Amino acid sequence: MESFCRKLPKIELHAHLNGSLSSSTLKKLGCIEESIDKYQTINTDLKEVFSVFKIAHEATNNMENLYEATRSVIEEFAEDNVVYLELRTTPRSEETMSLDQYIDTVIKAIQENESSKIMVKLILSLDRSKAKEEQARTLDVIIKYKNQYPNLIKGVDLSGDPAKGKFFNDLFVKARENGLRTAIHCAELKNDDEVLEILKFNPDRLGHGTFLHPNYGGSAEIWKLYLAQNIPVECCMTSNVICLSATSYDKHHVQEWIKEQLPFSIATDDKGVFKTTLSNEFQLLYDNFKCSQLKLWEICNNSIEYSFASNEEKAFLKLALDQWKTKNIKPEIK
Numbered sequence: 001m002e003s004f005c006r007k008l009p010k011i012e013l014h015a016h017l018n019g020s021l022s023s024s025t026l027k028k029l030g031c032i033e034e035s036i037d038k039y040q041t042i043n044t045d046l047k048e049v050f051s052v053f054k055i056a057h058e059a060t061n062n063m064e065n066l067y068e069a070t071r072s073v074i075e076e077f078a079e080d081n082v083v084y085l086e087l088r089t090t091p092r093s094e095e096t097m098s099l100d101q102y103i104d105t106v107i108k109a110i111q112e113n114e115s116s117k118i119m120v121k122l123i124l125s126l127d128r129s130k131a132k133e134e135q136a137r138t139l140d141v142i143i144k145y146k147n148q149y150p151n152l153i154k155g156v157d158l159s160g161d162p163a164k165g166k167f168f169n170d171l172f173v174k175a176r177e178n179g180l181r182t183a184i185h186c187a188e189l190k191n192d193d194e195v196l197e198i199l200k201f202n203p204d205r206l207g208h209g210t211f212l213h214p215n216y217g218g219s220a221e222i223w224k225l226y227l228a229q230n231i232p233v234e235c236c237m238t239s240n241v242i243c244l245s246a247t248s249y250d251k252h253h254v255q256e257w258i259k260e261q262l263p264f265s266i267a268t269d270d271k272g273v274f275k276t277t278l279s280n281e282f283q284l285l286y287d288n289f290k291c292s293q294l295k296l297w298e299i300c301n302n303s304i305e306y307s308f309a310s311n312e313e314k315a316f317l318k319l320a321l322d323q324w325k326t327k328n329i330k331p332e333i334k
């Protein structure tokens, strides 16, 4: 099944740029072994993990390194047979790089990505741990760039330490009014009031959704509203298990979405920090829930629908996946 998962044309909808840096990329950016070991953490939790991103941020604190980091992350996803990638990153300013130059650099690397095997879109993130004024300023810059690059910048994400800051509904209403799709980290921690507020906003997608389902601590009111909204959840199994928000792979909440045929995609979150690949995340579905080859293919095919690609791009991707399926998956005998 391993080679099937690798060859499967996959759709990645939840990947943070500075969480996706491989050790070879970090070395190229001048990171020392000790920092790389710290970054690639496996003994962490949802509090600790946020300290490791500083290592990546130091490594990408100038345009040249940020360009190289973006380029190599895209290349690594393409090598893993990801055919469509929605890369997300939090614009930030550094000593030698303004917020605008940060975004310009990521865009340049995406536009100059040689690999024709992968289609890349950009989601720009608001860091929830920052003050509202800072998030509002960043959102204005994101809207400006979205208007300049409407086919590349597709959405806005809310991420950052879920124990800090908050979801500002009015910022995301403004984002939506300006044509941005919304993907919001939600229920990464148990936080019923905030989860209800986010569900009422009705984002296009939810990140993690760990404490949504009643079997995983979600209240009846939350679950009722979630079912009514039927919002696709970006499930990041390795991220949740390493951050201890899921007790084990075979107890991961994705099994409820599989059982109840609810909308979800499989994602890496931070393939560098958690030393995973999207192929590996699909292998975990087989190892823990015996998903068939056809089921794994269907998850990819459904994810095209949940993506922020244009209708033409979706049709192109669906055709590619259909052709792959005909050649690679024997029809299941019912």
Ligand SMILES: CNc1ncnc2c1ncn2[C@@H]1O[C@H](COP(=O)(O)O)[C@@H](O)[C@H]1O
Pocket: 016, 017, 018, 019, 049, 053, 088, 089, 090, 091, 125, 127, 159, 160, 161, 162, 185, 188, 239, 243, 269, 270
């Ligand atoms: C593990 N679960 C998670 N939960 C919430 N936010 C996360 C995250 N993993 C990463 N990020 C967010 O992505 C940033 C790094 O990439 P960028 O600098 O944006 O490219 C982190 O600083 C954090 O804000």
Ligand SMILES: [Zn+2]
Pocket: 014, 016, 159, 185, 207, 269
């Ligand atoms: Zn995330």
